[in-house]
Amino acid sequence: MEWNQLLNTRRLGNRQAKEEVGRSPFNSDHDKIIFSGAFRRLAKKTQVHPLVTNDHIHNRLTHSLEVACVGRSLGIKVGHALMDRKRLPKGFLPTDLGDIVQSACLAHDIGNPPFGHTGEEAIRNWFSHDGKNHLSGLKPEEKSDLLCFEGNAQGLRILTTAEYHPYEGGMRLTYSTLASFIKYPWTSLPTTKNERPRANKYGVFQSELNIFHEIATKVGLDQKGEDWYCRHPLVYLMEAADDFCYGILDLEDGLEMNILGWEEVFDILRPALEAVGVTDLIAELDKVPTNRKPSIIRGKIISAYIDAAAEAFIKHEEDIFQGMPGDLISLCPKHIEKSVQDAKNIAKNKIFSHPKKVELEIGAYYIISTLLDVMCTAADEWISNPKDMSFKSKRVVDLIGAETFDPRIKNIEQLNTPKYLAMMRVIDFVSGMTDHYATYLAKQFNGMGESR
Numbered sequence: 504m505e506w507n508q509l510l511n512t513r514r515l516g517n518r519q520a521k522e523e524v525g526r527s528p529f530n531s532d533h534d535k536i537i538f539s540g541a542f543r544r545l546a547k548k549t550q551v552h553p554l555v556t557n558d559h560i561h562n563r564l565t566h567s568l569e570v571a572c573v574g575r576s577l578g579i580k581v582g583h584a585l586m587d588r589k590r591l592p593k594g595f596l597p598t599d600l601g602d603i604v605q606s607a608c609l610a611h612d613i614g615n616p617p618f619g620h621t622g623e624e625a626i627r628n629w630f631s632h633d634g635k636n637h638l639s640g641l642k643p644e645e646k647s648d649l650l651c652f653e654g655n656a657q658g659l660r661i662l663t664t665a666e667y668h669p670y671e672g673g674m675r676l677t678y679s680t681l682a683s684f685i686k687y688p689w690t691s692l693p694t695t696k697n698e699r700p701r702a703n704k705y706g707v708f709q710s711e712l713n714i715f716h717e718i719a720t721k722v723g724l725d726q727k728g729e730d731w732y733c734r735h736p737l738v739y740l741m742e743a744a745d746d747f748c749y750g751i752l753d754l755e756d757g758l759e760m761n762i763l764g765w766e767e768v769f770d771i772l773r774p775a776l777e778a779v780g781v782t783d784l785i786a787e788l789d790k791v792p793t794n795r796k797p798s799i800i801r802g803k804i805i806s807a808y809i810d811a812a813a814e815a816f817i818k819h820e821e822d823i824f825q826g827m828p829g830d831l832i833s834l835c836p837k838h839i840e841k842s843v844q845d846a847k848n849i850a851k852n853k854i855f856s857h858p859k860k861v862e863l864e865i866g867a868y869y870i871i872s873t874l875l876d877v878m879c880t881a882a883d884e885w886i887s888n889p890k891d892m893s894f895k896s897k898r899v900v901d902l903i904g905a906e907t908f909d910p911r912i913k914n915i916e917q918l919n920t921p922k923y924l925a926m927m928r929v930i931d932f933v934s935g936m937t938d939h940y941a942t943y944l945a946k947q948f949n950g951m952g953e954s955r
Contacts, residue, residue, distance in 0.1 A: 504824050506585070507592040508723035509735060510599065511678040515663055515714065517721070518675060529602035532680040536609045539674065541661050542567070545612065547937030549619035560756050563612050563619070566748065571608040573805060574744035578604030580813040581740060588817075600737065606676070607683040607741040614658025616934035617941040618867035625871035626652040626930070633872060637879045637926060645923040647692040648708045649930075655686050655706045657934050663714045665931050670909055678721040682735040686742060688719065689731040699731065700828040709919055710909070710927050725826060733826030739816065743831040747808045750846035755797045757854045765793050771845045772800060774838040775807045808843070811835040870945040874933050877948050878903065882925040886912070903932050 512520045512528040520528035536542050545563035561569075582597025591597070616622035630638060630649045638646045648656070662681060663673040687706035689699045699705070707715040712730065724732040754771065757763035769788075776784065784803075788796050815834040816823065832843050881899035884892045892900075909924040911917040936944070946952035 504723050504725055504733065504736070506590060506595075508721075509679065509682070509737075510592060510595055510603070511722050513721065514672070514675045514677055515681060515717070516672045516675065517717075518672075520677060527599055527602060528677050529599055529606060529680060532606040532674075532676045533602060533609060535667070535674045535676060536606060536613070536662075539613075539666050541613050541666050541935060542609065544935065544937050545615075547939050548615060548617060549621070549938055560759060561752055563615060566752065567609055567612050569752065570611060570741075570744050570748045571605045573747055573809065574608035574741055575601040575605035577740045577744055577809050577812055578602070578737065580809060581816050584813060584817045590820075603677075603679050603683050604737050604740045604744070606680045607737065608744050610658060610662060610684055611686070611741060611745055612654070612658070613661050614656065614934065615654040616652075616657070616871070617936050617938045618864065618871070620654075621864040621867045622871060622934070623652055623654050625868045626875065626934070628868065629872050629875045634875055634879055637883055637922075641920050641923050641926075642709075644690065644692045645709050645920055647690075647695060648710075648923075649926060651691050651695060651703050651705070652930065652934075653687075653691065653703075653705055654934070655704070656691070656708045656711075657930065659685060659706060659715070660708055660711055660927070660931070661935075663711055665935075669907065670911070678718055679735075679737075681718045682722045682724065683737040683741060685715070685718070685735070686738055688715070688724065688734055689728075693728075693731070708927065710924060712918075727826060733824075736816075736820070736823050739823055739831040740812070743808075743812045746830070746832055746843055746847075747805060747812075750843045750850075751801065751804060753850040753854060754846055755801075757850070758793065758797065762854055763849070765796055767849065769796075769800075771849060772804050772842060775804050775842040776800070777803075777807070804842075808835075808839060811839040870941050871933065873945040873948050874936075874941060875929065878929045878932065879926060882929050883922065886922050886925045903928065 514520055514528070520531070523531070542564070545567055546565075548563040579597045579601035582591060582600035585591040585600075586597055616626060618625070627650060630652070638649060641649075659681070661673065662676060662684065664670060665673060667674050685706045687699075687701060687704050689705055690707050690709065690712065691705045693699050694701065694703050694705050707730070715730070719726070719732045722735060724735060726732050751772070754763060754768045758765065758768060773781070784800070788799060791799065812831050812835060815831055819827070819834050832840055878899055881892075881896035882903075884896045885900050885905075908928045911919065912921045912924050933941070943952065
């Protein structure tokens with residue numbers, strides 16, 4: 504792989520990027536994502552705590568914006584290091600790397616369904632049990648996409664298929680930004696057999712397989728196997744920015760909701776601080792109330808994380824270009840790696856399992872199940888026997904929009920099963936909902952809703 508090709512400015516569909524004064528093609532990617540409906544709806548989607556009433560708690564939108572800030576700084580820092588080493592291709596600036604990573608970070612959660620990871624699991628669970636009859640007639644790899652639904656793959660579908668120009672390039676982002684978004688550059692079925700670096704984690708649905716190959720080819724990713732490529736190097740920066748942010752900010756949310764105490768949070772983050780000046784910093788922290796303490800150390804912690812990750816990237820650039828299976832944080836100094844890992848562990852053990860969160864997640868299963876049951880039944884009828892559909896199913900298809908289904912459904916020569924493509928449109932509709940709209944619509948479907 505070569506940086507000159509990895510930083511491809513052409514857009515999906517091999518479209519030439521528009522030349523604009525003071526605005527690179529990667530800046531344009533950023534703006535396309537920011538102004539999309541899918542990105543805007545993240546404001547009402549779960550980050551960690553579903554349907555939370557405390558406005559200080561992170562949602563998917565605020566999380567994505569914060570990750571993008573860290574990713575931009577990390578990308579620029581790496582860009583300068585590459586330029587110093589004469590590794591940055593002619594015509595590119597360090598800020599171009601910052602813009603690419605920032606755009607990928609903005610979009611990194613854009614495919615998450617309502618209720619976050621619980622929503623993902625609820626979709627998988629429904630197709631594995633109540634909805635398994637809707638998998639009949641599908642190819643094994645198509646069944647796998649639904650049984651192992653993955654928000655990362657749904658994100659690629661939104662960027663390339665569903666938003667702005669449906670089935671005609673989606674947002675039409677640059678190849679570089681799209682490749683830097685694909686965290687797991689392989690398909691679903693091999694992951695269920697432990698034939699890929701991460702079990703049950705993947706980044707590409709069968710419906711976007713041809714698009715995936717186009718992206719990988721245009722940026723020159725090395726192929727590792729069937730429908731499997733090396734990661735784009737900038738993926739490691741996007742992933743690190745995400746880990747840094749949710750490691751720190753999940754702890755802040757835990758403090759805000761009185762799930763965690765300040766001392767246990769500070770014990771985790773303190774190792775990342777410079778030893779010089781810590782005494783003065785602690786004295787300053789002692790003078791302020793708990794709700795102000797995180798903001799005093801946040802910038803210092805993030806700066807330390809960014810410096811460590813950028814240095815690790817440059818030091819291990821050759822390994823990264825060989826498609827190393829691990830992440831960038833594991834290559835950082837041990838005190839940085841431990842700080843991030845300890846933050847993840849306490850979030851998993853004390854925040855994710857808190858009763859306030861669990862009771863809402865249980866309800867999320869019923870909401871997702873209701874929506875999928877009604878909509879997949881309608882889509883199945885529409886595909887198999889459109890002239891003899893029930894009135895209810897007709898109304899459901901009207902709600903989804905018959906014109907919004909993949910036009911390839913009518914092409915008998917296309918590679919995917921028509922029913923699979925119809926199910927994917929239902930997935931688009933359900934996973935695109937906010938927590939609040941999903942809750943509202945499930946009540947409507949159950950005859951218990953209120954008029955809007």
